[in-house]
Amino acid sequence: MPKSGVVCHGDCDGIISAFIYIKHYLIDSWPRNVSMVFTQPWRAQIDSRKVGSDLSEVVFLDLAISEEFAKYLSRLAGSVGRLVIIDHHMSSDEYIRALEGRPNVRIVWRRSSSCPRLMKEVLKPHMNPYEEFLVDVADVCEGSEARSQEAAKLADLIKLSIARNPGDLAYMKHLVEAMLEGRDLLSDQELLSRARIAKFLLKRLLKIMSERSLEVAGTKIVALDLSESRIYAGLLGIAATEFARMSRKDVVLIRREEGKVVVTVRTLNDRAYRICRELATRLGGRFGGHAEAASATLPDMSLSEAMREVSEVVRRVPREVRATRMRRARGGPAAD
Numbered sequence: 001m002p003k004s005g006v007v008c009h010g011d012c013d014g015i016i017s018a019f020i021y022i023k024h025y026l027i028d029s030w031p032r033n034v035s036m037v038f039t040q041p042w043r044a045q046i047d048s049r050k051v052g053s054d055l056s057e058v059v060f061l062d063l064a065i066s067e068e069f070a071k072y073l074s075r076l077a078g079s080v081g082r083l084v085i086i087d088h089h090m091s092s093d094e095y096i097r098a099l100e101g102r103p104n105v106r107i108v109w110r111r112s113s114s115c116p117r118l119m120k121e122v123l124k125p126h127m128n129p130y131e132e133f134l135v136d137v138a139d140v141c142e143g144s145e146a147r148s149q150e151a152a153k154l155a156d157l158i159k160l161s162i163a164r165n166p167g168d169l170a171y172m173k174h175l176v177e178a179m180l181e182g183r184d185l186l187s188d189q190e191l192l193s194r195a196r197i198a199k200f201l202l203k204r205l206l207k208i209m210s211e212r213s214l215e216v217a218g219t220k221i222v223a224l225d226l227s228e229s230r231i232y233a234g235l236l237g238i239a240a241t242e243f244a245r246m247s248r249k250d251v252v253l254i255r256r257e258e259g260k261v262v263v264t265v266r267t268l269n270d271r272a273y274r275i276c277r278e279l280a281t282r283l284g285g286r287f288g289g290h291a292e293a294a295s296a297t298l299p300d301m302s303l304s305e306a307m308r309e310v311s312e313v314v315r316r317v318p319r320e321v322r323a324t325r326m327r328r329a330r331g332g333p334a335a336d
């Protein structure tokens with residue numbers, strides 16, 4: 001039997017996308033003839049190689065396309081039977097065109113509240129209530145208003161349970177398997193205990209953020225040093241989103257990592273995307289994400305220097321820009 005590969009974003013909506021794709025399009029090959037890879041957009045071109053060779057089909061789910069990743073995908077298209085790319089990130093816009101027009105490449109890319117929602121809208125698989133529920137959960141994970149309390153609760157728990165260790169591939173596989181078996185995730189012990197620990201750390205981090213944040217041009221800016229960014233690794237995106245919601249302000253979280261500075265931005269409109277693009281352009285870094293939730297990876301510098309640069313960019317990037325509104329109409333929703 002021919003083997004297939006599934007490469008997906010290792011986050012809540014990426015994992016649910018993998019479940020839906022396997023359930024509807026690869027169930028006959030599952031589990032023996034499906035190799036699954038979970039990754040992050042910034043290292044997707046490295047991790048994707050783990051999917052193996054001699055594959056009849058490789059599908060990429062919920063992974064924002066960068067320049068390097070597009071190059072990798074275009075090379076890969078020459079060596080696999082079929083390549084499917086399904087993504088809802090606004091930042092993919094700039095690179096996805098390079099992949100269009102090949103006979104064995106199918107691209108599904110457009111604005112949607114989550115990657116599973118996009119799959120539902122475009123591929124139109126026949127979904128049971130359990131799957132419909134998980135599509136709602138994915139939407140909530142990506143920042144949409146919850147349709148039910150249950151969806152809100154599960155979205156929260158899944159996000160927290162993954163966040164603590166975003167490199168724990170065995171756990172992500174566990175979630176996909178549990179979904180394929182149709183298990184009730186709200187009573188999954190593994191999920192609950194991971195979420196509990198993450199919640200404890202998140203509370204501590206939010207306290208630090210509210211004590212330390214500085215307000216510049218109506219925007220809350222917080223900086224974390226190297227050791228803090230290690231302790232709270234994985235929770236920073238969730239914390240930024242939560243802090244923006246709590247303070248009802250645009251939020252910029254700056255942190256130092258090994259050899260680089262990472263900036264995570266959450267805003268009410270498309271300002272997050274514009275701030276990250278401006279930072280990456282000015283300082284020679286990379287950026288990606290959605291209109292209201294984006295991040296930038298910048299060259300290493302001291303936190304005070306980063307703070308100064310961010311403050312200046314925040315002052316310069318206005319809340320509303322007419323030209324970007326048009327762009328926004330084609331853009332994507334929240335989360336990175």
Ligand SMILES: [Mn+2]
Nearest residue numbers: 009011014062
């Ligand atoms: Mn995702």
